[in-house]
Amino acid sequence: MKKICATMGAGERKKGACGMVYLAITAAIFSLDFFLKKYIDKKYARKVKHPRLGGKICIEKFYNKGATLNLLAKHPKVMTAIHSVIMVFVAVVYYFAMRMTGKELTKTGLAMLAGGGLSNLYDRYAKHHVVDYVRFQIGPKWFQRIIFNVSDFFIFIGAVLAVIGSER
DSSP, X not given: OHHHHHTSOHHHHHTTHHHHHHHXXXXXXXHHHHHHHHHHHHHOOBTOOEEEGGGTEEEEXXXXXXXXXXXXXXXXXXXXXXXXXXXXXXXXXXXXXXXXXXXXXXXXXXXXXXXXXXXXXXHHHHHSSEEEEEXXXXXXXXXXXXXXXXXXXXXXXXXXXXXHHHTO
C-alpha cells in the first residue's frame, strides 16, 4: 500500500486517495464472497459433502443461523443484533484508522475484517442465515465440525493483521 500511496502527490494523499485502496479491498472481499455464496447456493444441495484436494477439504453448503458451531442458532435475531453492533464498532475503528497516517497493516486488516463481516451481515439481513461452504477434513474433530466461508477467513486474517499492526 505504501508504494501506491508514495507515488501520489501530497494533494492526492490528503484528499483520501490512499484510503480508496482500503475501501476497494473491503468491496472486493464482499463481492468475492457474495458471488461465491450465490454460486454455492445455486449449484450445491445442503448438507451434501463434495470432497476436494483428496478429501482434505469438502464443499458443503450449510445455512448457519448462529455463529461458529451454531452458537445462538436458536436466537437468530439476537445473533443479527450482536453482529450489527460489532460491525458498527468495526466501522468506527475503520473510520478513525483511515484518518491516521501510516498504519498500513492495521488498515489492511480492518479492510479485510470489514469486507468479510459485511458479507456475513448482509446474509443475515437478506437470507436470515449465513451461507457457509468450506469444511476441512483434517485436524481435531471439533475443527472438522466447523463449516466456513471465504468471509470467515478474511475476518480472521484481518483481525490478526489489525492487532499486529496496532502494536507497531
